[in-house]
Amino acid sequence: MTSKEKLDVARQLAKLGVDIIEAGFPASSKDDLEAVRMIAKEVGNTIDDDGHVPVICGLARCNRSDIDAAWEAVKYAKKPRIHTFIATSEIHLKYKLRKSREEVIAIAREMVSYARSLGCEDVEFSPEDAGRSDREFLYQVLGEVIKAGATTLNIPDTVGYTLPTEFGELINDIKSNTPGIENVIISTHCQNDLGLSTANTLAGAYAGARQVEVTINGIGERAGNASLEEVVMAIQCRGKELLGGLYTGINTRHIVMSSKMVAEYTGLHVQPHKAIVGANAFTHESGIHQDGMLKFKGTYEIICPDDIGLSRSNESGIVLGKLSGRHALRSRLLELGYELDGKELDDVFWRFKAVAEKKKHLSDGDLEALISDEVFQPQVIWSLGDLQVTCGTLGLSTATVKLIDTDGVEHVGCSVGTGPVDAAYKAIDLIVKVPVTLLEYSMNSVTEGIDAIASTRVVIRGENSHTTTHALTGETVHRTFRSGTLLLISTCQSVFLLALCLPASNQFIFVFNSGTGAGMDIVVSSVRAYVNALNKMMGFKTVSASKVSSQSSLEDKSS
Ligand SMILES: CC(=O)SCCNC(=O)CCNC(=O)[C@H](O)C(C)(C)COP(=O)(O)OP(=O)(O)OC[C@H]1O[C@@H](n2cnc3c(N)ncnc32)[C@H](O)[C@@H]1OP(=O)(O)O
Numbered sequence: 001m002t003s004k005e006k007l008d009v010a011r012q013l014a015k016l017g018v019d020i021i022e023a024g025f026p027a028s029s030k031d032d033l034e035a036v037r038m039i040a041k042e043v044g045n046t047i048d049d050d051g052h053v054p055v056i057c058g059l060a061r062c063n064r065s066d067i068d069a070a071w072e073a074v075k076y077a078k079k080p081r082i083h084t085f086i087a088t089s090e091i092h093l094k095y096k097l098r099k100s101r102e103e104v105i106a107i108a109r110e111m112v113s114y115a116r117s118l119g120c121e122d123v124e125f126s127p128e129d130a131g132r133s134d135r136e137f138l139y140q141v142l143g144e145v146i147k148a149g150a151t152t153l154n155i156p157d158t159v160g161y162t163l164p165t166e167f168g169e170l171i172n173d174i175k176s177n178t179p180g181i182e183n184v185i186i187s188t189h190c191q192n193d194l195g196l197s198t199a200n201t202l203a204g205a206y207a208g209a210r211q212v213e214v215t216i217n218g219i220g221e222r223a224g225n226a227s228l229e230e231v232v233m234a235i236q237c238r239g240k241e242l243l244g245g246l247y248t249g250i251n252t253r254h255i256v257m258s259s260k261m262v263a264e265y266t267g268l269h270v271q272p273h274k275a276i277v278g279a280n281a282f283t284h285e286s287g288i289h290q291d292g293m294l295k296f297k298g299t300y301e302i303i304c305p306d307d308i309g310l311s312r313s314n315e316s317g318i319v320l321g322k323l324s325g326r327h328a329l330r331s332r333l334l335e336l337g338y339e340l341d342g343k344e345l346d347d348v349f350w351r352f353k354a355v356a357e358k359k360k361h362l363s364d365g366d367l368e369a370l371i372s373d374e375v376f377q378p379q380v381i382w383s384l385g386d387l388q389v390t391c392g393t394l395g396l397s398t399a400t401v402k403l404i405d406t407d408g409v410e411h412v413g414c415s416v417g418t419g420p421v422d423a424a425y426k427a428i429d430l431i432v433k434v435p436v437t438l439l440e441y442s443m444n445s446v447t448e449g450i451d452a453i454a455s456t457r458v459v460i461r462g463e464n465s466h467t468t469t470h471a472l473t474g475e476t477v478h479r480t481f482r483s484g485t486l487l488l489i490s491t492c493q494s495v496f497l498l499a500l501c502l503p504a505s506n507q508f509i510f511v512f513n514s515g516t517g518a519g520m521d522i523v524v525s526s527v528r529a530y531v532n533a534l535n536k537m538m539g540f541k542t543v544s545a546s547k548v549s550s551q552s553s554l555e556d557k558s559s
């Protein structure tokens with residue numbers, strides 16, 4: 001993060017109500033020193049309405065120059081802190097520091113004293129790799145730094161090696177065996193190498209730690225650190241009942257905002273299934289869960305999304321996909337204004353499933369396209385069985401189409417054409433054997449992306465029928481009505497037009513012949529539209545659905 005980004009994050013952490021912001025490692029670069037100093041000056045001096053001002057802390061190795069840099073950065077804060085550390089495990093002493101235990105004890109003691117001598121009254125000390133350190137040596141180091149003036153003892157499980165029971169015992173043992181421990185705060189610092197950082201932190205807190213070191217989104221070295229949101233929400237959900245009444249002062253409503261900011265600034269995006277702040281943490285995709293959520297949210301949610309500042313695009317967090325059931329589909333359609341039940345719902349449901357098999361999530365636009373394709377249908381005279389096309393730059397486009405008639409008999413037609421759609425339409429003509437002219441063909445993608453549903457609309461005219469193009473709609477109608485009848489004509493989607501039938505050889509003849517089709521495959525979508533238009537031309541009959549009940553059959557409405 002840049003200094004400016006670090007400052008923004010620090011402001012956000014203050015809003016969250018964190019007690020201590022460890023803002024950086026000032027010795028690591030001039031820029032980091034400057035960032036910590038800016039944070040100390042601004043955030044470390046801003047007292048909130050509750051009189052709360054966070055401690056601003058800088059990290060430093062156990063050497064004078066690091067500690068000087070840390071103090072130089074944090075000293076402007078109302079509550080400055082230096083956090084200094086040195087490893088205590090055999091492996092670190094031998095291979096990394098190349099120092100004896102005695103040397104490490106002496107350095108730790110001297111450097112804590114040195115930090116205090118600069119005027120810093122709040123000094124935190126960490127025995128790095130405490131999780132793998134010899135216990136007796138650990139108690140000895142900790143006892144010495146307490147004498148030297150450390151005010152907080154942080155116990156790092158630097159490589160995330162301990163198990164929760166072990167880490168809890170470590171804190172308990174430190175409490176029981178370290179001289180002077182009652183005068184300091186014990187802290188946890190758990191890394192996530194085994195995915196146990198949150199569990200270990202909670203075990204440490206339960207054992208008596210009263211500071212927990214955490215990061216937003218769990219970011220950190222390697223597999224990261226314990227995440228603030230997980231630890232805080234676990235304490236909020238279960239602290240009273242199972243953790244001896246523990247609580248935090250975190251204003252949880254700022255959690256989502258903080259998570260987004262850190263993800264944005266660090267470029268470390270949160271995995272979708274991350275607890276609390278993952279994109280899926282409060283969404284429900286499986287039918288059985290969705291049904292439960294619709295009946296009572298507590299069935300599948302242990303946290304109210306509002307509590308972490310999450311506003312969902314829909315109330316129940318339901319995402320429609322291939323695992324959804326009828327309850328969820330029906331509920332979403334109802335929200336969109338379509339009241340479907342029984343057979344209609346069933347038909348849409350299986351179409352929906354088929355699309356969802358190919359497309360992960362269905363948007364409202366996708367659903368609307370399916371509804372208009374499935375429900376607002378004329379009487380089915382021909383239904384599409386199968387379709388196979390070949391096309392490209394080599395040879396002619398060819399299509400084989402299988403249509404099924406009202407008796408369930410399958411008819412297959414094959415044709416070549418100028419393209420796959422032309423070939424498919426010609427193959428259909430060979431089966432249906434009704435001369436038609438294609439007047440209009442248009443295609444839109446209903447939703448965005450390469451996997452969008454394509455919606456096709458065609459307008460055809462039956463060649464040998466007495467048809468008239470309707471002046472207002474541009475559509476033609478083939479139904480006979482007595483002259484003087486006031487017709488309520490619906491165009492494809494809920495637009496109503498009135499037309500007065502005028503005498504013309506005693507009857508007026510219209511043909512309704514536009515058809516729509518939807519599908520993820522553009523040729524399938526095109527063929528559906530054509531078959532749909534043919535069906536309309538050959539015998540229009542609307543299927544009722546609430547959304548169209550007011551525009552039901554022409555006959556019903558015409559008088
Ligand atoms: C456990 C943790 O996560 S601590 C936080 C980790 N954060 C960072 O490392 C901050 C970013 N680091 C940096 O920018 C650089 O490493 C710096 C500026 C801090 C140090 O850079 P350099 O002085 O070039 O040293 P470098 O990092 O290569 O090596 C570390 C040196 O510090 C020593 N050291 C490591 N930890 C400590 C410690 N806690 N106290 C004293 N010395 C230490 C190492 O033994 C090594 O010393 P050597 O040169 O005598 O072998």
Ligand SMILES: CC(C)C(=O)C(=O)O
Binds near residue numbers: 127189
């Ligand atoms: C500096 C210490 C606390 C640390 O980061 C670690 O040991 O993981």
